[in-house]
Amino acid sequence: MRLEYTGPQKRFRLEVREWLAAHVPKATLPSFDTEVGFAEHRAWEASLAQGRFSAVTWPEAFGGRGCGLIEWLIFEEEYWRSSAPLRVNQNGIFLLAPTLMEFGTEAQKQRFLPKMATGEEIWAQGWSEPGAGSDMAAIRCTAQRDGDHYVINGQKTWSTRAVWADWLFGLFRSEPGSQRHHGLTFVLLPLKLPGITIRPIKQLNGLAGFAEIFFDNVRVPVENRLGDEGAGWNIAMATAGFERGLMLRSPGRFQQTAKLLVKLYQQNRERADADPAIRDAVMRSWMGAEAYTLATYRTACRLNKGAKIGAEASTNKIFWSELDLLMHETAMQILGPQGELMARSPEPADPGNGYSWLDGFLFSQAGPIYAGTNEIQRNIIAERMLGLPRA
Amino acid sequence: MDFTFAEQQIAFRDAVRKFLIIEAAPEMLREIWETKSGRSRELRCKLADQGLTAISVPETYGGIGLGDLDWILLQVELGYYAIPDSLSDTAYLASWLLEHLPADLALKREWLPRIAAGTARIAVGHPVNLLVADAELADLILLWHDDEIHGVTASDVKLTPQVSIDASRRLYAIEWSPSARTRLCSAKQGAGLWQQVLNRGALALAAQLLGLAQRMVDLGVDYAAQRKQFGKPVGAFQAVKHQLADVAVKIEFTKPVLFRAAYAVDRDLDDAAIQVSHAKLAAGDAARLAARNALQAHGAMGYTWEADLQMFMKRAWALDAAWGDRGFHKQRVADAIFADGAELGPGSTFN
Numbered sequence: 018m019r020l021e022y023t024g025p026q027k028r029f030r031l032e033v034r035e036w037l038a039a040h041v042p043k044a045t046l047p048s049f050d051t052e053v054g055f056a057e058h059r060a061w062e063a064s065l066a067q068g069r070f071s072a073v074t075w076p077e078a079f080g081g082r083g084c085g086l087i088e089w090l091i092f093e094e095e096y097w098r099s100s101a102p103l104r105v106n107q108n109g110i111f112l113l114a115p116t117l118m119e120f121g122t123e124a125q126k127q128r129f130l131p132k133m134a135t136g137e138e139i140w141a142q143g144w145s146e147p148g149a150g151s152d153m154a155a156i157r158c159t160a161q162r163d164g165d166h167y168v169i170n171g172q173k174t175w176s177t178r179a180v181w182a183d184w185l186f187g188l189f190r191s192e193p194g195s196q197r198h199h200g201l202t203f204v205l206l207p208l209k210l211p212g213i214t215i216r217p218i219k220q221l222n223g224l225a226g227f228a229e230i231f232f233d234n235v236r237v238p239v240e241n242r243l244g245d246e247g248a249g250w251n252i253a254m255a256t257a258g259f260e261r262g263l264m265l266r267s268p269g270r271f272q273q274t275a276k277l278l279v280k281l282y283q284q285n286r287e288r289a290d291a292d293p294a295i296r297d298a299v300m301r302s303w304m305g306a307e308a309y310t311l312a313t314y315r316t317a318c319r320l321n322k323g324a325k326i327g328a329e330a331s332t333n334k335i336f337w338s339e340l341d342l343l344m345h346e347t348a349m350q351i352l353g354p355q356g357e358l359m360a361r362s363p364e365p366a367d368p369g370n371g372y373s374w375l376d377g378f379l380f381s382q383a384g385p386i387y388a389g390t391n392e393i394q395r396n397i398i399a400e401r402m403l404g405l406p407r408a
Numbered sequence: 409m410d411f412t413f414a415e416q417q418i419a420f421r422d423a424v425r426k427f428l429i430i431e432a433a434p435e436m437l438r439e440i441w442e443t444k445s446g447r448s449r450e451l452r453c454k455l456a457d458q459g460l461t462a463i464s465v466p467e468t469y470g471g472i473g474l475g476d477l478d479w480i481l482l483q484v485e486l487g488y489y490a491i492p493d494s495l496s497d498t499a500y501l502a503s504w505l506l507e508h509l510p511a512d513l514a515l516k517r518e519w520l521p522r523i524a525a526g527t528a529r530i531a532v533g534h535p536v537n538l539l540v541a542d543a544e545l546a547d548l549i550l551l552w553h554d555d556e557i558h559g560v561t562a563s564d565v566k567l568t569p570q571v572s573i574d575a576s577r578r579l580y581a582i583e584w585s586p587s588a589r590t591r592l593c594s595a596k597q598g599a600g601l602w603q604q605v606l607n608r609g610a611l612a613l614a615a616q617l618l619g620l621a622q623r624m625v626d627l628g629v630d631y632a633a634q635r636k637q638f639g640k641p642v643g644a645f646q647a648v649k650h651q652l653a654d655v656a657v658k659i660e661f662t663k664p665v666l667f668r669a670a671y672a673v674d675r676d677l678d679d680a681a682i683q684v685s686h687a688k689l690a691a692g693d694a695a696r697l698a699a700r701n702a703l704q705a706h707g708a709m710g711y712t713w714e715a716d717l718q719m720f721m722k723r724a725w726a727l728d729a730a731w732g733d734r735g736f737h738k739q740r741v742a743d744a745i746f747a748d749g750a751e752l753g754p755g756s757t758f759n
Contacts, residue, residue, distance in 0.1 A: 018477055019410045020671050020758050026409070030755065087409045094754035269754035276753030279745060300738060303745050303752065304665075304686050310757050311411075311664035318411035332660040335653075392646070398656050399649035403629045406644040 020314075022091070029084075030091045036068050037099040045371070049105040050224035055139075055181040058105035062136025072110050072134045075118075079126065080134030086317035090267065097269035100371060108178055109133040109140030111264040113186050113205075120203075120244040120252050129184075129205070141179035141208065143187025143230065144253075146172060151393050153188075154197040154250070158232065160189035160204055167191065167204060167242070169212075169235040177387075179228035180217045182208060188249045201249035206237045221379045263317070263330075265388060266337050268310035274344050275306035277372050281351055284370075289351045298347040305340040312336075328401035331394040338384030338391060345378040409758075411664065413481060421481040425488075427458050432489035434716040440492045441575040445545055447493060447529075455495055456526025464503040469520035471503075476608065480670035483612050487619025490723045492576035494531065494542035496612045499523055502530035505550055505605050509557065510597050519548060536606055536732050539579040543567050552602055553586040555595035560584055574722040607673055607680055609731035610688045614669065617691035618662050620724045621698035625655045627717050628702030631709065642705070651701040658694035665690045679759070682744040685737035692734060695724035 022030070042061065047054035065071040066080060074089045075081025084092070104110065110133060117126055132138040149155040158171030169189060179185065185208050192200025208215065212235040217225030244252040282289050282299045289295045312333070316326060349356040352368055360373045368374070385391040399405040413421075431454055440448050455461060463479060465471020479500055486496060503523050506516055522528035531546035543549055544567055551558045565584035572579050584590075593601065629652060632643030642648050669687035672680040699721040703710035710717055728734070745752060751759070 018413060018667070018671055020668065022409060022758065091755075098754040272752075272754040272756075279750075279752055283746065296742070297738070300741055300745065304690065304741065305661075307686065307757065308661045308665050308690060311668050312661050314409065314757075315411040315664040315667070318409060322412055329656075329660055332657040335657050336661050392650070395650040395653040396646065398653035399643075399646075402656055403625065403649075403652055404633070405629055405649050405652065406633055406641045408644050408646065 022087070026087060026091060029088055030095060033070065033092050033095040034099070036070065037095060037101055040064055040068065041099050041101045046102045048222075048224055048376075049103060049178075050180070050220070050222075050226040052181060055105060058102055059136045059139060061102045062104070062106050062139075066135040071106075071136070072114065072130075075114065075130065075134065079130035086263075086320060087314075089264075090269075090314060090317060093267035094269040094272070097267070097273040100273075105178065106133060106136055106139045108142050108182075108186075109138070109184075112142065113140055115264065116186075116203075116243065116252060116255075119255065124240075125205075125243065138183045139178060139181070141176050141182035141185045141228075143173040143176050143179075143185045145175040147174055150175075151390050154201075156188055156190055156201060158187075158189050159193070160191045160202055160237070161193070162191065162239075162246070163236075165239050166236045167202070167239060169204070169206070169232040169237060171232055173230040173232075175218070175227050175387075176230050177227045179208065179215055179230055180225045184208060185230070186243070188253055191246055191249075195247075198250035200247050201253075202246050203243040203249040203252045204237060205241045205243060206235070210235050210237070212236075221382065222376060263313065263333075266333075268306065268313045271306040271309055271337060271340055271344070274341070274372075274377065275303045277370060278302050278344050278348055278351075280370060281348055281368075281374070285351050288353055292350065295347060295350055298343060298350075302340070302344045302347060305336070305343065309333075309337055309340060328397055331389075331397040331402070334388060334394045335385075335391050335398075338381075341377075341381040341384050345374060345381040348374040349378050411667070413477070413667075417478055417481060420478065421485060424458060424460065424482050424485050427454075428485055428489040428491065432491045434719060437490060437492055437576065437719050446576055446578045447542070447545055451491070451493055452495075452526055452529075455491075455493065460495060461499045461526035462524035464500055464507070465520050465524040466507060469507075469516065469524060471520065471524040476611065476670050476674035480611070480615050480667065483615030484619040484622075484666075487616030487723075487727075488623045490576065490620065490623070490720055494529060494545075496616075497532050497542060498528065498530045500612055501532045501605055501608055502548070502550055504608060505532065505557070505601060506530075508601055508604075509593050512592065515559070515592065522547075532605065532609070533582060534602065534606055534609060534731070536609075536736065537730060539570055540582050541580075542578055543580040543582060544569070544578065549582070550592075551582070551584065551586075551590075552598075553591075555599040555602060556586070556591055557593040557598045557601065558586050558590040559592045560590050564590070572726055574719075574726040576719075576723070577726055603681070604673075606731065607684045610737070611666075611669055611673055611684050613727045613731050614666055614684070614687040614691040617688075617695040617724060617727055618659065618666055620720050620727070621655065621659050621662070621691070621694040623720050624695070624698035624702040624717060624724070625652055625659065627720070628652050628655075628698075628705035631715075631717075632705045635707070635709075642707075648705055651704060655694065655698045655701050658690075658697055662687070662690040662694045679744070681740055685732070685740040688732060688737045689734060689741070692728040696728060699724050 046057045049055050049058040072081045073084040073092050076083050160167040160169050186205050188201045189204050191202035212233040214231040216229045218227050220226040355368050400407055462471040463474045467473045506519050528547045529545050531540050531543045531549045533540040533551040535552045549560050565582050568581040570579045632648050633641050635642050666687045669683035672683040709715045
């Protein structure tokens, strides 16, 4: 065990820190769930790509730096530390890209990765359907083979970033009459195709962070299939495994929130200390963020040594989503009567030191639901990690 | 960056685990509970045969000369099997303290080889603990007095046995008079040593609590998989599953905190105290939740003397408040993170 960075890693941190200090927009961008904000976040992705910082773990040929997992963690720490904009293309870069690297053809990688890195093509995800949420194998949207095309019909929903995104990846039923996880195919498709109707869904904050997508005889070339026909479920699951669990929420995010929470508490001691539970919650927040960071480093080191990560990855999702709730609920308590005021409200003057606790609080409510509800994660832990009998 | 254990460390842990499965079976724990001393000479000899008493003792005194990182995985096993022995107090804490006393070679020559050979029991009385564990059988008791370190024998002091809910803990109130004869080290030199012993004591218990938490989950899973109601194992019901899964989450996120704390202690890093306190709090949380939820998974059986779960629950409840209770460790964390100019946030984890 040796818990230190190497010289090159320390230099990399400095390089990232300096670049971000020089390039991160001074003013907070409008939410990427608005048209203007989406465009500004896309421009930021292009700026990141120019510095070759948009996808540091990718091979250089695709716009990355070929960084290892520790360098990736360093990059993420610096990124969150700098209060840089949220990543509008995270569906593509952190979720689809690892899948493409593993299952895509060389031509597909060449076609999709560079434009993903620059933000020229922003990706939305197409998993859930009205009848297939936690029970994703109940997917009914079809991709019927017709010569060198698939003809897509049906409906997807809760599709994150889909209102303004360019491309969508998702699972479709390609074998008529197939059941559950059989007969599903992983398809990549442009959202501007004829026959596609996108209906924005307003989220708690009033913005259209996700959408319903209707497909009416949408024709997609067969070359847009990722992996084999009918193998979609395994492809989706293979990288839903660890790499993706690791990359979905990097620890820097929660450490930054914990740091801001400690600051908020210290600036409001008089109000906060009226309830002794608040101090305790602030401390648990800091410890939780630290534990999540350490767990991620440990996992990265184990992966580097060739270990396989199994069902214990499901503990991650539960841990960070509950930590995020704890931190934001605690902040709301500290803010007291200021907590309900939205950022556009004239009062008060930035109680969050540049961070909107209310926006974060709202988003934290989604954490235990997206990317597999925490109930599903608990089932996975109980059955595959602890070995309890299936229901 | 390497957050993994060396192969030898894993191999040592595996060997100790194999040994304890047989030598520290629940039936044996119950037997030892019934004895007057609560300790087994035979078990101590077997622990010595495994090399466990010699781990910390420097090679020049007949030991193996290993450190905190070598101990930490073994401490988890000592917790998992709830061994009824003061092995850690003697072979980890007392051994470290004696070795680091200012050069009193005679004392080191007298005691360190005996620790290594498994022929001495040494109790450690730190002021953070109300009572002294295993004082009666101890050949030497190391005591705190205004930061000085004193060494006494059981015959020098008056011991009043106290009764813990954990029948394998043997605790004593101690009345004694410090004197020049008993003094081993000045307050000036002792203060830092006591601080380090405190960190090691809490670190050892954090590891044991983690092991206990894992044992209780395992017992809860075994029971829930066998016990049937409504025509199926109760462990097939989500309400039961999710309680045990919650403990698994706590355990997974305690491990790296514990291992980092062991690293900080081993390397004598500036932030060792806060890392240890964090580990103790996290492990205590995991163990208390494990006790509660494993008991619930057992239903009424969990409330009986007959079910083995009780041995591990009682140990966990007791150890949670030993070597610093929750308030003590929270205060140490608070002192660090609420300090002016404390470096927190992304990038501050490994300094």
